[in-house]
Amino acid sequence: MKELSxxxxxxxxxxxxxxxxxxxxxxxxxxxxxxxxxSVLLHLLLKAYYPSKPRIPILHIDTKWKFKEMIEFRxxxxxxxxxxxxTYTNLEGLKKNINPFTxxxxxxTRIMKTEALKKILQKNKYDFALGxxxxxxxxxxxxxxxxxxxxxNHQWNPKNQRPELWNIYNTEINNNESIxxxxxxxxxxxxxxxxxxxxxxKVVSLYFSKKRNVVIRNKNIIMIDDNRxxxxxxxxxxxxxxxxRTLGCYPLTSAETSVAKNESDIINDxxxxxxxxxxxxxxxxxxIGSMEKKKLEGYF
Amino acid sequence: MEKKVLKLLxxxxxxxxxxxxxxxxxxxxxxxxxxxxxxxxxxxKKYGTQGSNTDLxxxxxxxxxxxxxxxxxxxxxxxxQTKYKKYIIADTPxxxxxxxxxxxxxxxxELALIIIDATKGITEQTRLHAFIISLFRLEKIIIxxxxxxxxxxxxxxxxxxxxxxxxxxxxxNFDQYEFIPISALTGDxxxxxxKKIKWYKGKSLLxxxxxxxxxKKELSNFRMPVQWVNRNSSFRGYSGIITSxxxxxxxxxxISPSNKVTKIKKIFLSGKNSRTAxxxxxxxxxxxxxxDVVRGDCVSSFVNPIKSYDSINAKIFWIDKSxxxxxxxxxxxxxxxNTDAEIIFISYKYNLKNFTKVNTKTLxxxxxxxxxxxxxxxxxxxxxxxxxxxxxxxxxDKITNSTVGTGIIDDLNESNKNIxxxxxxxxxxIRAKTNLQKPCLLWFTGLSASGKSTIANLVEKKxxxxxxxxxxxxxxxxxxxxxxxxxxxxxxRKENIRxxxxxxxxxxxxxxxxxxxxxxPFRSDRxxxxxxxxxxxxxxxxxxxxxxVCEKRDPKGLYKKARSGELxxxxxxxxxxxxxxxxxxxLKSAKFTPKQLADKVFTHLQKKKIx
Numbered sequence: 001m002k003e004l005s006x007x008x009x010x011x012x013x014x015x016x017x018x019x020x021x022x023x024x025x026x027x028x029x030x031x032x033x034x035x036x037x038x039s040v041l042l043h044l045l046l047k048a049y050y051p052s053k054p055r056i057p058i059l060h061i062d063t064k065w066k067f068k069e070m071i072e073f074r075x076x077x078x079x080x081x082x083x084x085x086x087t088y089t090n091l092e093g094l095k096k097n098i099n100p101f102t103x104x105x106x107x108x109t110r111i112m113k114t115e116a117l118k119k120i121l122q123k124n125k126y127d128f129a130l131g132x133x134x135x136x137x138x139x140x141x142x143x144x145x146x147x148x149x150x151x152x153n154h155q156w157n158p159k160n161q162r163p164e165l166w167n168i169y170n171t172e173i174n175n176n177e178s179i180x181x182x183x184x185x186x187x188x189x190x191x192x193x194x195x196x197x198x199x200x201x202k203v204v205s206l207y208f209s210k211k212r213n214v215v216i217r218n219k220n221i222i223m224i225d226d227n228r229x230x231x232x233x234x235x236x237x238x239x240x241x242x243x244x245r246t247l248g249c250y251p252l253t254s255a256e257t258s259v260a261k262n263e264s265d266i267i268n269d270x271x272x273x274x275x276x277x278x279x280x281x282x283x284x285x286x287x288i289g290s291m292e293k294k295k296l297e298g299y300f
Numbered sequence: 301m302e303k304k305v306l307k308l309l310x311x312x313x314x315x316x317x318x319x320x321x322x323x324x325x326x327x328x329x330x331x332x333x334x335x336x337x338x339x340x341x342x343x344x345k346k347y348g349t350q351g352s353n354t355d356l357x358x359x360x361x362x363x364x365x366x367x368x369x370x371x372x373x374x375x376x377x378x379x380x381q382t383k384y385k386k387y388i389i390a391d392t393p394x395x396x397x398x399x400x401x402x403x404x405x406x407x408x409x410e411l412a413l414i415i416i417d418a419t420k421g422i423t424e425q426t427r428l429h430a431f432i433i434s435l436f437r438l439e440k441i442i443i444x445x446x447x448x449x450x451x452x453x454x455x456x457x458x459x460x461x462x463x464x465x466x467x468x469x470x471x472x473n474f475d476q477y478e479f480i481p482i483s484a485l486t487g488d489x490x491x492x493x494x495k496k497i498k499w500y501k502g503k504s505l506l507x508x509x510x511x512x513x514x515x516k517k518e519l520s521n522f523r524m525p526v527q528w529v530n531r532n533s534s535f536r537g538y539s540g541i542i543t544s545x546x547x548x549x550x551x552x553x554x555i556s557p558s559n560k561v562t563k564i565k566k567i568f569l570s571g572k573n574s575r576t577a578x579x580x581x582x583x584x585x586x587x588x589x590x591x592d593v594v595r596g597d598c599v600s601s602f603v604n605p606i607k608s609y610d611s612i613n614a615k616i617f618w619i620d621k622s623x624x625x626x627x628x629x630x631x632x633x634x635x636x637x638n639t640d641a642e643i644i645f646i647s648y649k650y651n652l653k654n655f656t657k658v659n660t661k662t663l664x665x666x667x668x669x670x671x672x673x674x675x676x677x678x679x680x681x682x683x684x685x686x687x688x689x690x691x692x693x694x695x696x697d698k699i700t701n702s703t704v705g706t707g708i709i710d711d712l713n714e715s716n717k718n719i720x721x722x723x724x725x726x727x728x729x730i731r732a733k734t735n736l737q738k739p740c741l742l743w744f745t746g747l748s749a750s751g752k753s754t755i756a757n758l759v760e761k762k763x764x765x766x767x768x769x770x771x772x773x774x775x776x777x778x779x780x781x782x783x784x785x786x787x788x789x790x791x792x793r794k795e796n797i798r799x800x801x802x803x804x805x806x807x808x809x810x811x812x813x814x815x816x817x818x819x820x821p822f823r824s825d826r827x828x829x830x831x832x833x834x835x836x837x838x839x840x841x842x843x844x845x846x847x848x849v850c851e852k853r854d855p856k857g858l859y860k861k862a863r864s865g866e867l868x869x870x871x872x873x874x875x876x877x878x879x880x881x882x883x884x885x886x887l888k889s890a891k892f893t894p895k896q897l898a899d900k901v902f903t904h905l906q907k908k909k910i911x
Contacts (some may be wrong), residue, residue, distance in 0.1 A: 001578050001579060002578070003304055003548060004304075004305075004581070005302035005303065006302060006303045006304060006386045006508055006578055007302065008303050008570075008581075008682045009301075009580065011570060011582075012307075012541065012580055012581050012582040013582075015582040016527070016541045016582045018505065019527050019528040019539050019540075019582070020527065023527055023528040023529075024596055046569055046571060048539075048570035048582075049530065049586075050568055050571045050572075050584070051535060051537070051568055052535055052537075054530070055530070057712055105558050135377045135378075135379070136378075136379045137378075140379060142360075142375045142376040142377055143375070143376045143377075159374075160373065160397045161374065161399065162702065162703050163375075163400055163403075163404040163619060163703055164404060164408070165403070165404050165407040165408070165703075165704075166407045166408070166635075166688075166689070166692045166694075166706075167541070167635065167689065167708045168631065168634065168635060168692065168693065168694050170694060170701070170702075170703045172631070172694055172696055172701040173701065174701065185377070186379070186388055187379065188381070188386075191386075208779050218380075241673070293757050297681065
């Protein structure tokens with residue numbers, strides 16, 4: 001008998017976790033952020049169901065500040081794969097014009113992402129939510145469980161997590177409690193790209209280098225995705241060969257100068273890259289331990 | 301060639317340098333990015349323990365509390381890759397109160413690193429960690445004797461610790477190990493071989509890890525616990541992960557616990573049709589026959605099918621603050637199946653200071669005990685030593701939903717042994733319930749030839765026809781055996797009745813309706829009989845016939861013998877019969893037929909809800 005390779009092992013483990021949710025949950029949902037990890041998770045969901053078709057809803061929290069290409073990609077995928085796509089926006093926040101320019105990134109994230117997510121989870125009474133977060137992304141995520149319990153207020157208690165022994169998961173919950181499940185916990189960024197390459201998984205083209213309109217703001221390369229981004233004095237639009245390592249809301253996601261045009265280039269790039277994956281995510285750095293604080297509130 | 305995975309545990313006593321070692325490994329394998337390093341530098345100024353140098357431990361202590369307290373509370377998982385392998389590392393806490401987190405890490409690892417501070421030597425926690433690693437049967441331990449820089453890379457001191465620990469590994473019966481002297485702080489022998497420890501001829505830690513090939517036991521018997529029934533209008537398949545063995549399309553398989561046999565029609569692996577599948581792969585199978593299969597069933601090799609059990613002997617590691625309660629119903633969760641479980645008793649627990657066995661009635665947090673567990677239904681299982689994934693479980697409190705314990709199965713038992721453990725539980729009430737009757741004692745008393753035995757026989761026959769469990773104790777029969785040694789003196793008559801009463805009691809305890817037919821002439825004896833059982837279970841039936849009638853009947857010629865003096869101490873003739881003052885029933889056997897009187901007894905039993 002041969003030993004499984006790293007990617008075979010990871011795929012099998014993730015499918016096992018997804019099926020555990022399909023089996024134990026009454027009303028599961030998959031959170032879909034349109035990024036590369038979500039694309040891999042969706043691919044694994046299809047495999048977990050095969051030869052059946054996936055039946056669980058795919059939920060996208062739309063802040064209305066995502067890159068245009070992301071939204072196009074989302075709709076295209078939903079149509080092609082006949083997904084049961086649900087999109088949700090915190091309309092209250094939208095009415096109050098909460099935006100990443102006038103509000104702090106902390107406040108904006110709380111209202112348009114964390115609160116929005118909590119609202120829709122509450123409204124539709126989802127008991128299990130699959131997500132594409134990985135432990136190697138950020139230090140506090142390294143300590144999160146694969147089956148991560150949330151109380152009725154969707155809060156995470158890092159000091160009282162259920163120990164996960166063997167491959168046996170405690171999925172017991174009471175009414176109004178829920179579990180967030182991370183089948184990609186043991187994947188690294190490199191694993192993700194190697195898998196995307198091996199399985200020929202489609203991802204948003206923003207991950208690949210292209211000449212794009214950008215502005216340099218606080219040393220970050222911000223793409224001018226639409227005319228809501230107003231240039232300040234001393235700022236000017238420039239055209240650069242850039243790509244994104246992670247995708248979020250465009251005004252809060254910094255690009256990197258790169259010529260990586262395909263998966264192999266990216267794999268090569270990551271192996272040499274000196275900056276971490278989420279270094280382009282401005283919301284991670286608004287204070288020390290900021291991801292942990294966001295997660296306590298219910299951020300994914 | 302594609303990389304393989306190695307799952308690694310980092311353990312050891314608090315402050316022995318686990319986080320520093322991990323930080324060092326990540327740093328030197330270039331698994332730390334510049335911005336993460338910058339942020340560690342920034343935090344070093346605030347929380348660091350290394351003066352102006354960056355505290356590498358801060359690269360890994362992820363939670364705010366941990367950074368502030370300088371300890372690792374929770375299991376953190378870290379990843380790095382070399383040219384040869386991808387490492388999944390469980391970084392676990394050294395503090396005693398977090399031993400459960402160390403056990404969690406161990407349960408998900410193949411190889412363990414144990415760090416020992418060379419300046420402090422082996423501690424209680426070091427031993428405990430090694431003990432758990434041995435219990436969970438990890439494949440190998442690499443013992444890292446750390447802070448060699450603080451003992452000037454002294455070989456003697458290193459050898460002394462090594463010798464002591466090898467002794468201990470012998471005690472806990474673990475023989476796959478390696479020792480490396482290191483300094484996590486300075487990096488000696490972590491990634492590169494140290495130039496300062498020339499006397500050490502072995503490999504650096506990373507080199508050792510990269511070249512380690514674990515000798516895993518080949519498990520050949522196919523097992524796949526059904527995790528999920530994949531079903532739509534046109535398809536019905538069974539999904540799960542293969543815990544051991546190999547499967548091919550067309551294989552004959554057994555479904556447990558129903559033990560139905562079928563063949564594999566199709567295998568779906570990784571979103572495709574596949575001819576074969578093997579251990580650790582998540583698959584979906586379609587079966588040849590329409591068999592009802594549910595989550596928790598196990599598809600296994602037809603030649604060596606898995607067996608199902610409802611009682612297990614297991615080592616339980618208790619991880620909750622609440623103590624283990626015997627005979628409380630916990631939820632027990634195996635790889636795919638679950639049911640209710642009761643811990644029947646604890647044979648012993650380990651004293652974790654010297655690993656001796658101690659008697660106990662409970663387990664506290666972080667304690668390990670050897671327990672007998674009874675399951676509410678039969679589950680396909682194997683011993684931990686034969687198949688890890690089929691031989692482990694977790695226990696969940698049914699109220700709080702917390703995971704309170706974990707266990708590894710040492711022994712499996714068929715259900716009939718279960719009765720042995722519950723022997724005290726099967727009592728009169730339970731037997732009575734299964735028999736659908738109340739045990740009681742129908743005490744027929746009256747003169748010889750009054751008709752006691754005739755009526756008692758008719759009553760018993762009637763009860764028997766209704767499927768009731770009965771036994772008739774007859775004076776004459778008993779005197780041929782048990783009471784052979786007794787005469788008809790007053791003392792022996794008393795003893796006769798005492799024995800009858802005791803035998804009746806045992807039979808009632810066995811759940812029977814007992815009928816006794818004895819002259820039992822003395823009130824005091826009958827009173828004693830009533831007192832020795834529950835009084836509502838004692839039904840005194842006085843078969844009342846005048847002496848003259850009895851004497852006239854005289855079927856055995858006894859009255860004749862008594863009158864002639866041949867028979868002494870004969871009741872009614874030469875010995876007194878004391879009529880009951882307040883019997884439950886009086887049967888006038890001179891006026892009614894035995895059948896009528898038997899019916900009367902029967903009606904009384906129904907009225908008292910005995911039948």
